[in-house]
Amino acid sequence: MVKQLLLEVGLEEVPSHYLPQTLDQMRDLTSRMLQDHRLPYKKIMALATSRRLVLYVEGLPEKQIAASREIQGPPKKSAYDAKGQPTQAALGFAQAHGVSPNALKVKKTDRGEYVYVILEEKRLATLDLLKELLPQYLGKLTFPKTMRWGKGKARFVRPIHWILAVYNGHVIPFQYANLKSGNRSYGHPLMSPDGFIVRDFKSYLQGTRKRCVIVDQNQRKAMIQKQITLLSRTKKGWVEDDEELLEHNTFLVEYPVALMGRFENHFLNLPVEVLINVMREQQGYFAVQGSDGGVLPYFICIVDVKARKMREILVGHERVLRARFEDARFYFEEDQRIHLEQRVEGLKGVIFHDQLGTLYEKMQRLTTLGSYLAERLEPSSVTILQRAARLCKADLLTGMVREFPKLQGVMGREYAKRQREPEEVYRAIFEHYLPRSTSDSWMPKTPVSKFLAIADKLDTLSGCFGIRLLPSGSEDPYGLRRQGHGLVRILVDGIFLKLSLRDLVRTSLSLYKGKVKGDPDEIVAEVINFLRERMHAFLRARATAAKSQEVGAAWFSEGTYRSDLVDAVLLHEFDNIAEAYRRIVALVIFHQRPEFEPLMVAYKRAARIVPEGFLVPVCPDLFKEPVEYELFE
Structure with a gap:
């Protein structure tokens, strides 16, 4: 019979967004705990x-595996006298470790000969060990927020109602949070x-499933996916893939029922993004979309109960959603x-950052920096760019965005469109926020949108670096890594091949007019180094999620990442992201050709022959072969 450990902690309802991270933590903590205590396993x-x-x-042994440890004692010359008899030093060392002096060994080391003792570790029974380890294990689990309940002092994510702990059919007896473990779920x-x-x-x-609990989150996710697909098809619609929303609903229930x-149809007059945002962000519902990409007057909710009067439950959800849509319609009008x-x-009264000024000042900087880009790359777009920059933050003062913050940019676009602003203006108001995340497939499309998006992201980076708000470790409260990643993704576009990154960053920093601290040249260098790191992250992500038709497919499609090839370009000179990207792809493709390795061998030989610091101009008069002239040209 396979030896198994099963631990279940029954709780009051836990916020769904806590659980994915908790599961990762449980696996990692368990693996470390078992390894540290010499308990091999097959599966966690x-x-x-x-x-x-x-x-x-699964697969735990009945006892810890055998192990021994070697302990170094005094030098041999101190442990034994001239006759080879143990001295007081040897006797004391042996006594301290509970062994006979005859058990001492002599071993040669780099520092000479030393006395050692080899101790066999005790092999504790797994059941006895687990009853000590599991309370510690529960105490080590961390959560964004914890609570205390009753008269106990233990803290956990939610009050614990029961603890099931079984090993090989036997209860693992222990106590945690004033509760005794048992074999009942x-x-x-x-x-x-x-x-x-x-x-x-x-x-x-078997017992949980019989009692309407699907313990495995992957099974619940599959059930939800199947149900929402079947339901949407009954209305000739479909539900957009949304892993985050699917995960949220998966951990919201124990027995999912869609x-x-x-x-009402009149709510369809609201913008599509508003409808989806209300359903998704406010209620956790799936929007049903039609073949034209629009929203159908239907939604799918996931409930945690299967009752006779399901219609009454659904009416309650419809009532709540109707009220939310009414709020959205009120704000929209x-x-x-x-x-x-x-x-x-009104932006003059909204603080961007207490050290960097107001949103009105940010808008002015975006206008200037965006114009800098437009004048150099597409002069005919300067006027449109300036109009878009002036309006791009105005929707932050609308009721809709205050109520539904994730609609920033979306509502600016919709209102500007209805107020007859040019298409390039209202598109840029929305697209300058793109990409919203490192995995976002939406990107700014028009030149004006790209210029404004670059100005917005670089303004934030320059300002935060200028007042020393730098990302560190896992901490990045201002989303600078996301902003930098987005900036790199935009700047690889070929229209930026003649753009100096250093000049752009320096111009952005100069617009803060005394608000930044430190040497401007050093800050510019820090921002560029940060973007170099983001370039690495961008290429690594591209390698992981590559498609075979992409440039450099032989590299990207394998999911490999050659940091040495990337560094060969980025560490030489990094003043134009679009050019650096093309150089990297060209190098990646070239290094896979058969002549690459012989060429590298020849180069290394020449490099070893030439003295360090040797700088002499090439003299074409000494060429003999036509290929020498071709290489020189």
Whole structure:
């Protein structure tokens, strides 16, 4: 029989966004704990629902594996006298470690001969060891927020209702948070709350499923995916792939049941993004879309119960969504009473950062920096760019964006479009926020959008670096890595091949007019080095998620990342991201050709022959072969 460890902690409902990170933590912590205590295993599984955390380990031995440790003692010359008899130093060393002097060994080292003792570690029974380790294990789990309940002092993510702990069919006896462990689990609190005895993992899965609990999050996710696909098809619609929303609903329930609701057609007059945002962000619902990409008057919600009166549950969801849509419609209509131009002055009262000024000042910097780009790369777009820059932050003062912050840019575009601003203006108002994340596939399309997006992201980077708000380790409260990554993704575009990165950063920094601290040249160098690192991250992501038709497919499609080839370009000179990208791709492709290795061998030989610091102009008069002239040219 395979030896198994099963630990379940029954809880009050845990926020769904806590659980993915908790599962990773459980796996890592378990692996380290077992390795540190000489307990090999075959498999670790971490499972979770909204009301329970489950750890399953398969293949544990009955006892710790054998181990010994070698302890160094005094030098041989101090441990033995001239007759080879142990001295007091040797006797004391042996006594301290509970062995006979005859058990001492002599070993040669770099520092001479020393006395050693080899101690066999005790092999504790796994059951005895686990009853000591599991309370410590629970105490080491961390969460964004914890709480204390009752009279106990233990803190956990939510109050614990029961602890199931079984190894090889036996209860692992311990106490945590004033609760004793046992071999009893419980079903779904609404549909089948009774308890049942657990012998092993198989009986646990059978017992929970029989009582309307799907413990495995991957099974729940598959159930949700299948249900929303089938329901959307009944209306000849589809649901957009949304891993984040799917994960949120997966950890929100123990037994997922999908319901399709309806809302009134007149709400379809709201922008598509507004409808989807309300359903997704506010309610956690899936929007049903039609073949034309528009939203159909239907939504899908995931509930954690299967009851006789499901229609009553659905009516409640429809009522809540209707109220949210009414709020959105109110803000949408009220916002349009004030032109975006009239809101611009209000930006003077909104702080961008207490050391970097207001959003109005940021808008002015974006206008200047965006114009700098437009004048050099597309002079005919300067006027349009300046108009877009002036209006791009005005929607932050609208009721809709205050109520639904993720609609910034979206509402600016919609209001500007309805207020008859030119298409390039209202597109740039939205697109200058793109890409919103490192994985976002949406990018600014028009030159004006690209110029404004660059100005916005670089303004934030320059300002934060100028007042020493630098990202460190896992901390990046101002999203500078995301901003830098987005900046690199835009600047690889061929239209920026003649753009000096150093001049651009220096111009951006100069617009802060005394607000930044330190030497401007040093700050410019720091920003450029930061973007060089982001270039590495961009290329690494490109290598991981490459497509075979992409430039440099032989490199990218393999999912490999050659940092040496990238450094060969980036460490030489880094003043134009578009050019650097093309050089890297060219080098990657060239290094796969058969002549690359012989050429490198020839170069290295020549490099070893030429003295260090040797700088002499080439003399074409000495050439003999035509190929020498071709190489020189």
